Amino acid sequence: MKIHPSSKVRAFSLQLVLVVPFVLQLFSIVGLVGYLSFKNGEKAVNDLADQLMERTSGEVNQHLDAYLSIPHKVIQLNADAIRMGLLNVRDRLKVGKYFWHEMQAYDLTFISLNLATGEGTGAGRYDGKTVTIDDNAIKTPSLPKNTKTYLTDNDGNPTKVMTTSTWDTLNELAYTEPVKAGKPIWVRIYTYYDPAYPPYIVASAGRPIYDASKKLIGVVGAEIHLLKLSEFLQKLDVSRFGQVFIMERDGMLVANSAQEKPFTVVNNEIKRLKAIDSPNPVLQSIAKQLQQRIPNFQSVANTQKLKINVQGENFYVHVVPWRDQHGLDWLVVVGTPEKTYMAQIYANTQISILLCFGALIVATMIGIFTSRRIADPILRLNQTTQAIAFGDLEQTLPEGNIHELNTLAHSFNHMGGQLRESFIALENSNAELEARVEERTVELKTAMSELQRTQAQVLQSEKMSSLGQLVAGIAHEINNPVNFIHGNITHLDEYTQNLLQMIYLYQERYSSHDPEIQALAEEIDLEFLIEDLQKILPSMKMGTERIRNIVRSLRNFSRMDEAEFKAVDIHEGIESTLLILQHRLKDKPDRPAIEVVKNYGNLPQVECYPGQLNQVLMNVLVNAMDALDELDIKRTSQQIEKNPSQITIRTSVVDSQSIEIAIADNAQGMPESVQNRIFDPFFTTKPVGKGTGMGMAISYQIITEKHGGKLLCFSSLGQGTNFIIQVPIRQQAPEHVLKV
Structure with missing residues (x-):
């Protein structure tokens, strides 16, 4: 079968054929093992993240259960003491002293008794440290400032009045809402700002108390400062790298683990913030994406587990509902970045990749070494054959370790020697001829280049000389008649003015008496002719001046007299x-x-x-x-x-x-x-x-x-x-x- 010369089969290097399959197998196996390790580690991390976040949310819920149960326990004790007659509600200072002692035992912000008569008493930590006693009398026109705040001694006895203020007990939420509910409840979160004290944002528990005839005596209350919840959240381990915050069902922040407060102070007024308006960018971004995923927070009945992207970084987020029996209904949100758990996985993956590359490099080097031991004799034969084919007849094949290739090398070297002898004779005869041809060629190239350059210079010089002669000739031919016209325009102007004076004089004396002259003047529009004639002559003078300037420029350009x-x-x-x-x-x-x-x-x-x-x-x-x-x-x-x-x-x-x-x-x-x-x-x-x-x-x-x-x-x-x-x-x- 005869093969057509143009048909080609794609060939590969012998060394490539030996090395590439081995390297590909090793790379595929190592890559598959690394990928499976990464996926298993990722799954383990997801499980670990769920466990940690569930533990965190459980810890928060336990703290809320314990911390938020204190106010209702305290008001239950106080209501029982009043009902059993242990506390005389009319002796306000004594009741205040009793509350003072309770404040030493419980981490509360304020304990109060507001009577239906408008009177009241209480004990509180307005600055977070010192416990003071408040005494509220009935507000009257003669007593507009009805509230006194007393400093106390170490036994809770009032010592001196610290401040006096106006307080309308019967219109405060801490009084009106429990009375309206008729049972123990949580009053809506409210705020109070006094520049002398830290911002006051509290959750207040209230309980109405009645006498034996079911007549309202008043309301006992206990308040906790919500900033203490933020302080607790900041101490959680997860807060070092993630965010934990508590919000109401309408999205208003209650507490958060961020350094930024869950409220702002504007014009001496505390303004609570929604989670989506938090100054902390991570918390704000988490809240916004939660709002997109869960448009109605009221519908969250069970723990929601989400994975969201915050500022280009993946976060695990758990949304856990928390409720108590007295009406609080909050959402606890725990968010941690994925990199917190994946850092070690990524580090292990990088190590695996480096090991893969190391193994690949070692395997490649071993494959190259092995393939060279096999392919080098064949490659030397191929290279030597190509070199001889391109004219290098001095090539010889060295002996190797393979017997069959040694026999081929001897035959090849003998053939190369015969070719060298034949070509030496031919080269000697051609060397002299080539030298002569090369010498003549260089001379001809030099002469041709010089001739072309000279011809071009002569051609350009002739063109410019012809152009200069033509320009100079045209300028000379134009110059004489233009000078003649330009010189006579002045005289023509003078003669025209004289003739016009003659026409004006003639018009004054005779034109009105001769109808034929009058008709001719109207036919030729004599007035326009006189006016336009006086404009034409300056225009002609300007035009001839322009032509003279052009002629002068043409002569300057030609410079035929300046060689x-x-x-x-x-x-x-x-x-x-x-x-x-x-x-x-x-x-x-x-x-x-x-x-x-x-x-x-x-x-x-x-x-x-x-x-x-x-x-x-x-x-x-x-x-x-x-x-x-x-x-x-x-x-x-x-x-x-x-x-x-x-x-x-x-x-x-x-x-x-x-x-x-x-x-x-x-x-x-x-x-x-x-x-x-x-x-x-x-x-x-x-x-x-x-x-x-x-x-x-x-x-x-x-x-x-x-x-x-x-x-x-x-x-x-x-x-x-x-x-x-x-x-x-x-x-x-x-x-x-x-x-x-």
């Missing part, structure tokens, strides 16, 4: 060149005019070849105009209007010995590859027939060789192009014109 160095005004050459190119700058149907911005410095007279320097200016300006035209073709009218085409010409004195001309455009610019070849002969980016590629090369030669200056180009894509021309102010005469 040697001459001190000239550089700005005149620039203006003359711009005038020649004025048709390129004007607006066209497909684009607006190109704006020329001139920033001329104060330049001295510069010695140069004026005509050749004008040629350089024209080449640079034409390149800029071509670049702007190319860009405008690709842009819409709105884009052109937003960023109009512009050429900036700046002249300045570099130092005391040279001046600088900078010509910049805001076109598309050039890539670095084009910029590096911009001054090479015959290099052009323009289409065939649009340019020879010699303009910038000749300009570079004129500036550097003829004037001893510099021609630099700076450009980048999207930033435009900036050409810098630097020429000396004073030139040294070339050696070939020096006279001995």
Whole structure:
């Protein structure tokens, strides 16, 4: 069977075939084991997180059960003492002293008795430390400040009045709500702010008491400060890295483990916060996402376990309802970041990955070592064969440890020796011929390059010379008739004024008596003719002056009479060149005019070849105009209007010995590859027939060789192009014109 030469079978390296399957098997096994270990660890972490959070929420619930049962136990004891006659409610100071002793035994904020008559008494810790006794009398016009707060001695006896204030007992929530309920209840959480004491935010337990005839005596109450719940939550282990907070069913914060308080003080008034408005960003984010997951907190009857994302980090969250028999219905929220539990798993995973890579590297090295022992003799034979095929006949195969390959190596080396002998003879005969051909080729290349450069220079010089002669000839031919017209306009103006005076005089004396003259004056609109004639002559004079300026600029540009160095005004050459190119700058149907911005410095007279320097200016300006035209073709009218085409010409004195001309455009610019070849002969980016590629090369030669200056180009894509021309102010005469 004949195989077609073009048919190819994809081949692999022998070393690759030996190493890759072994490495892939090892990597797959280790990766699978690592993945299963990670998933098992993740499951174990989830179980651990659930256990820890359940333990935390259980600990919080136990604390709430114990701590919040104290107020109701205290008011039960006080109600029983009053009912059994152990406390005389009319002896308010004695009752207050009794409450003072209770305050020493219980961690409460305030214990009170508010009678139905408006009187009352109580003991409290307003500053969190000192226990004082309050005595509330009935408020009357003669006694507007009906409440006295007493300091006490170590036995609870009132010593002196600390403050007096106004207190309307019968209208306070701690009195009205228990009376309305008729049973022990929790009064709604309320706040009180006094700058002299810490913020007062409490949960108050109230119990109405009645006499034997079921007549209301008053209400006994006990209050706890809710900040103590926050202090407890902050001491939990989970609070070091997570958040625990308690909120009511309407979302209002009761307590939290964050350092930020669950309320704010605005204008001397305590304002409770909802969990979603907490200043703590983690707590706030957890609350917001809970609100999205559970729109109605009233529906939470059992523990809710969620996994949410907080500020780009996964959190485990448990929402546990807590209730007591007296009406409190709160939600305990425990949230901990996943990384707290996953840190060790991630560390173990990283270690596993490192071990995998280590095992992979070791296995790869062993595989490479083994494959080399097998493949090296075959690879040497392959490399030697390829080297001989590409002409390196000095190759030989060394002997190895494999007998069959040694026999092949001997045969191969013998064949190589015969080939070397044959090629040596052929190389000797070709070496001399190649040397001669190479020498002639170098000479021809050098001659051809010099010829092309000379031809281009001659062609460009002839073109510029012809242009200069044509411009000079046109300027000369136009100059004489224009001067003739311009000189006679003054006389024509004078003669016209004389004739007009004659017409005015004639009109005054005769025109009104001759109907034929009057009719002719109306037919030719004599008044308009006289008025317009006086405007035409100044316009003609202005036009001839403009033509004379153009002719002068054309003669300045051609400089046919200035073949040697001459001190000239550089700005005149620039203006003359711009005038020649004025048709390129004007607006066209497909684009607006190109704006020329001139920033001329104060330049001295510069010695140069004026005509050749004008040629350089024209080449640079034409390149800029071509670049702007190319860009405008690709842009819409709105884009052109937003960023109009512009050429900036700046002249300045570099130092005391040279001046600088900078010509910049805001076109598309050039890539670095084009910029590096911009001054090479015959290099052009323009289409065939649009340019020879010699303009910038000749300009570079004129500036550097003829004037001893510099021609630099700076450009980048999207930033435009900036050409810098630097020429000396004073030139040294070339050696070939020096006279001995």
